[in-house]
Amino acid sequence: MITAIINGRLLDCAGDVPLEDASVVIEDGVIKEIYSKRKPVPRGATIIDVGGRTVMPGLTDAHDHPAYTEMNPEKAENEPPLYIALKMAHNLERILQAGFTTIRDMGGAHWSLRQAVEEGLIRGPRLLIACAVLSPTGGHGDENLRGERLSHNDLGRLRTTARLCDGEAECRKATREQIRKGADHIKIVATGGIASPNDEPWHLQFCEAEIKAIVEEAESVGLYVGAHCEHDSGIRRAVKCGVRTIEHGLFLGEDTAKLMKEEGAYLVPTLATMWWGMTYGPEEGAADWVLRKYKEPLGPGKPDSLEAGVLAIQLARKVGVPIGSGADYWTSRSFGSEAMELKLKTESGMTPYEAIKSATIVNAEIMRMQDKIGS
Known part of the structure; x- marks a missing residue:
């Protein structure tokens, strides 16, 4: 099948x-030719005249969590599994309809969610998945509060x-487990x-030996x-x-920014996640510690999380660090x-x-898919 967008x-x-x-x-879903002057389109092609509108690659997101559905921790883990699964499908549909054709899941998506998209069972963007996030005990990925789980709903076959x-x-074993599950990245x-x-x-997590072991695997x-x-x-470590x-x-x-550029x-x-959390976190039922850390990640008198993110972009741009794009959403209301x-x-x-390039060509480089997407 041949389609010509003119x-x-x-x-x-x-x-x-x-x-x-x-x-x-476009032939069989692959771009075959681009030209800037009018010439005859291939015989039998379906013609789409966009009337001077903008044509661009599909947008991509290099950090999202479509398998998560709620900011409220108890509600997120204790909803019925089928309901959660339907929400996941709805999240992916909304992301696709917003123009994002590839996303890099950074924790939460089970391999079966990626397979469901690939098989056409549900509509969604191409998924690259990390499987389970690797975290030390008591670290950012530890859902236990003082050793007690925040919920007891077994979602192991639904969400990682x-x-x-x-x-x-x-750490080596945990990395190998994610590779066995089909992770596209760690x-x-x-x-x-x-x-x-x-x-x-500001708490440091994983020592250098642990991180090097994970990277090596x-x-x-x-x-x-x-x-x-x-x-x-x-960041520096x-x-x-x-x-x-x-x-x-x-x-x-x-x-550290200069080191990033060198390496x-x-x-x-x-x-976006900082903006969303500070804007809608209270009405979404976010935990008190979440709301506090959005506003005061390093304590009173320091930049809030959104301000800190803006400053990081400005510094990275000044130094020449390549900047990708990720919304990092983790509640159904935000997706799309x-x-x-x-x-x-x-x-x-x-x-x-x-900004557009950060969500197209730069993200394609991050995902190692620049030969297929992003330009």
């Missing part, structure tokens, strides 16, 4: 200037909870976080590691140990508004085209 204003997300009066020829691992040997937590009950964002099968980092000290993508990047320092690490800021991340980027100083 009379468009093309953002190819590779160059810096839109291509006017552009035509795109964090894999707690301590020590080099256990996600770790290198600092504390906002949505965890036992830590603060991932790279041995051609995968890479992304790290949740909400403080400069954790992660990058020194070979982590490829830094998630959130709050309180990034200039020396070829990517920053995936997640302004992933483009808010692009808007917030422009308010942070990025040009509109830079």
Whole structure:
């Protein structure tokens, strides 16, 4: 099947200037030709005249959690499994309808959710999954509050909870388990976080030996590691140990930003989740510790989480660190508004085209899919 999109204003997300009066020829779902002057379309092609409207690659999101449905921790884990599964499908449908055709799940999605999309059982974007997030005991991925689980609903075949691992040997085993499950990348937590009950964002998590072991196991099968980092000290440790993508990047320092550039690490800021949590967290039933850490991640008198994310983007942009795009949503009501991340980027100083590129060509590089998507 051949389709020709004609009379468009093309953002190819590779160059810096839109291509006017552009035509795109697609054959069996693959772009075969792009040209900027009118010429006969292939015989038998379906013609779509867009009348000068913008044509661009599908948007991508490099940090999202479509398997999560509620900010309220008790409600999130104690709803009936079938209801949760239907919510997951609805989350993916909303993301796709918003123009996002590929997303990188950074924890929560079971391999069966990816398979359901691939088989056409549900409608959604292409899914790249981390399977279980790797966390030390008491770390950002630990759902136990003072040793007691916040809920007792077994969702192991529906959603992947964090894999707690301590020590080099256990970290290697945990990484191998995610590889066995079919992970496309490995996600770790290198600092504390906002949505965890036992830590603060500046707490360091995993020692260098543990992180290096995880990176080594991932790279041995051609995968890479992304790290949740909400403080400069954790970012620096992660990058020194070979982590490829830094998630959130709050309180990034200039020396660490320069190290990221030297090592070829990517920053995936997640302004949208900070904005969402501070705007809608109270009415969504977010836990008190979550609301406190959104507003005061390092305590009173310090930047809030959104301000810290903006500062990280501005510094990374100044130094030349490649910046991807991820909304980091984790509540059903938020999915479908992933483009808010692009808007917030422009308010942070990025040009509109830079923001679009972060969600297309740069994300494609992060996902190692630049030969298929992003431009």
